[in-house]
Amino acid sequence: MAKYKEFDNSKKVLVTGGAGFIGFHLSKRLLELGAEVVGFDNCNDYYDVSLKESRLAILQEYPKYEFIKGDLADESAIKALFDKSKPDIVVNLGAQAGVRYSIDHPRSYIDSNVIGFFNILEACRHNPVEHLLFASSSSVYGNQEKTPFSTTDNVDHPISLYAATKKSNELMAYTYSHLYNIPATGLRFFTVYGPYGRPDMAYFKFANLIREGKPIKIYNNGDMLRDFTYVDDIVTGIEHMLCNPPKANKDGDRYKVYNIGNNSPVKLLDFIETLEKALGKTAEKEYLPMQPGDVYQTYADVSELEKDFDFRPCTAIAEGLGNFARWYREYYGV
Known part of the structure; x- marks a missing residue:
């Protein structure tokens, strides 16, 4: 007998960040x-709006999909959203993403990731839901040397504002779970990639530059390790969790955090070489020092995910980047 309940498709799911990369793939799977x-x-317009519109066009072909445009930081919009949709389950993937962008545009992170998430928590408080799942990030681990990164590790030293906002989300969710009995699960994603991905992510930028015959910028001279995680694995992990809110701990709190990562870090230069093969073109390379806010490595301990849901991400880089490259060529007509 399975340790967890399979997803019940009678549940109505609200996905914030629904036009985003992970939000699109999760919504499509649930539909x-x-x-x-x-x-x-x-x-x-943080990145190409037409890509978001392309994702939405696919989702809007499903009769059970509804899209509502609005801003997480707009309290009245969130209240109206919950009043109208009355979701059973909420997956908060809406956020201002990007580590480097947070160096120059800090206010947008406070608006979306702190005030926006507060509005979601307040809505779940006044419109009780069966389960709130929310995106955190591997960036909360900062530059720690101990690997793999475990959810029991201390995460009190974020080195970017983006990471700090994600840590604050975990603290806020814990508090609301404790005070108002909201079952809440935090999802620490590790470098997600795949078709219909985010153009601000390194692999997507590299693909664009390789296509244009321009040099790609490789930070820390390529001496970095990333636990690249294919988007379908992320979605499968979330799917397993949706109808399995955390059980009460000894203090009565219903709150838990999971890593969702590939549990297999890849050297950045090896990743680039695999991408070059998938695209059938070699990149010109410009080597640069480490950027502010960047971390040397990410490496997910997924033992809790495996213990509770009999699942661990396992898509190999060659397969995942091959899928991305096929989509990329088709989407851009390369």
Whole structure:
């Protein structure tokens, strides 16, 4: 007998960041399973809006999909969203993403990731839901040397504002779970990649530059390790969790955090070489020092995920980047 309940497609799921990379793939999976999905997103221009529109066009072909445009930081918009949609489960993937962007645009991170998440927590307080899942990040681990990164590790030293906002989300969710009995699960994602991905991510930038015959910038002279995680593995992990809110601990709190990562760090230069093979073109390379806010390595301990859900991400880099490259060539007509 399975340790966990399979997803119940009679549940109505609200996905914030619904036009985003992970939000799109999760929504598509749930719609394919027959669930009713409400997407919410402000569709901002942090990256190419037409890519977000392409994702939404696919989702809007499903009769059980509804999209509502709005901003997480708009309290009245979130109240109206919950009043109208009445979700059973909330997956908060809406956030201002990007480590380097947070160096120059700090306010947008406070608006989306702190005030926006506070609005979601308040809505779950006043409109009780069966389960709130929310995106955290591997960046909360900072530059620690101990590997792999475990959810029991101290995460009190974030080295970017983005990471600090994600740590604050975990603290806020814990408090609301404790005070108002909101079952909450935090999801520490590790370097997610795949088709319909984010153009601000390194692998997508590299693909664009390789296509244009321009040099790619390789920070820390390529001496970095990343636990690259294919988006389908991320979605499968979330799918397993949706109908399995945390059980009460000894203090009565229903709160837990999981790593979702590939548990297999890859050297950045090896990743680039695999991408070059997938695209059939060699990159020109410009080697640069480490950037502020960057970490040397990420490496997920997924033992808790495996123990509770009999699942661990396992898509190999060659397979995942091959899928990305096929989508990329088709989407951009390369």
